[in-house]
Amino acid sequence: MRASGSSEIRASVPLKLELWRFAVPILWFGLVAAISFIEAPLKFQAPGITIPLGLGIGRLVFFALNIVEGVLLAVLLALTFWPGVRPARGRVRSVILLAIVFVLKVGVVRPPLNARTDLVLAGANPGESPWHYIYIGADLLTMLLLIVLAVQTGRAILALEHKNYAPRPPSE
Numbered sequence: 001m002r003a004s005g006s007s008e009i010r011a012s013v014p015l016k017l018e019l020w021r022f023a024v025p026i027l028w029f030g031l032v033a034a035i036s037f038i039e040a041p042l043k044f045q046a047p048g049i050t051i052p053l054g055l056g057i058g059r060l061v062f063f064a065l066n067i068v069e070g071v072l073l074a075v076l077l078a079l080t081f082w083p084g085v086r087p088a089r090g091r092v093r094s095v096i097l098l099a100i101v102f103v104l105k106v107g108v109v110r111p112p113l114n115a116r117t118d119l120v121l122a123g124a125n126p127g128e129s130p131w132h133y134i135y136i137g138a139d140l141l142t143m144l145l146l147i148v149l150a151v152q153t154g155r156a157i158l159a160l161e162h163k164n165y166a167p168r169p170p171s172e
Contacts, residue, residue, distance in 0.1 A: 014085060015161070017079060017082055017085060018153055018156050018160060019157065020079055021076070021080070021091075021149075021153045021156075022150060022153040022154060022157060024072055024075055025076065025146040025149040025150045025153070026146075026150055027072065028069065028076075028142075028146055029143055031065060031068060031069070031072075032065070032069075032142055032146075033143065035062070035065050036136070037139075039061065040058060040061075040062075043057060043058065052120060055117045055120055055121060056117075056121065059114065059117055062110075066105075066106050066110070069102060069142075070102070073098065073099055073102055076095055076098070076149075077095060077099065080092065080095045088152065088156070090152055091149065091152050091153070091156075094145055094148050094149045094152065095149065098142065098145045098149070101138055101142055101145065102142065105138040105139075109131060109134050109138060112129070112131045113131045113132065116129055116131065
């Protein structure tokens with residue numbers, strides 16, 4: 001039987017925290033998968049969508065996605081370093097790597113992509129560029145890190161549940 005009163009509330013706080021730590025990477029993974037790997041390529045197959053129109057739409061969509069990713073990263077950082085709860089080293093590493101990939105993607109990869117889009121929208125043909133492939137690689141790495149975080153957190157949730165519901169010896 002579970003302990004009652006304040007000890008039950010204290011025991012449920014880490015579980016609730018872990019559930020949020022699990023939900024955020026799953027949500028983020030879904031957003032990146034849906035936009036980067038479904039919406040982006042399909043948009044150019046729609047009737048009447050020209051390259052400049054598709055690039056203009058893509059710029060808006062990815063700008064919005066990057067804002068949401070930044071917010072989710074901030075939430076994930078807050079959840080990871082929640083006061084009074086010590087995170088596992090592996091999860092700290094994963095979150096820090098995720099933050100580095102995000103900052104590089106937005107700060108290093110996006111500017112050349114935006115400049116290339118500006119050229120195309122102005123009617124120029126800038127030729128081939130590796131920046132789209134680098135951005136795709138960054139998104140794939142982001143998704144991999146999010147899966148790792150979800151698995152790490154899932155294991156922590158199972159451990160907490162096992163601890164909270166493990167049979168206790170009868171008290172006298």
